[in-house]
Amino acid sequence: MELCEKSDACSFFKNQLRLTPAISEKLKALYCKSNKARCARYKVTQMAIKGFYPADEKASTLVESMVGQMYPHDYEKAELVISNLQKG
Numbered sequence: 481m482e483l484c485e486k487s488d489a490c491s492f493f494k495n496q497l498r499l500t501p502a503i504s505e506k507l508k509a510l511y512c513k514s515n516k517a518r519c520a521r522y523k524v525t526q527m528a529i530k531g532f533y534p535a536d537e538k539a540s541t542l543v544e545s546m547v548g549q550m551y552p553h554d555y556e557k558a559e560l561v562i563s564n565l566q567k568g
Contacts, residue, residue, distance in 0.1 A: 484511075486516075520557065
């Protein structure tokens, strides 16, 4: 298993979000340690990094605030962030 390269900066991986330790470890095993491409947090940050969204301060602040409270399986929240950023 390969650990996600974003784990050092990830608030989910660093246990800063409210989850029981057992659930947190299960999610880390499913996303952070095995299939980061399925992670909603990873998808949003990768799209922002690749320049799919405007690189202005408003967009950057929105990405950071939304991803900061997002769990790896928060696909609906990820879609909301993506939709908001595409609208500009």
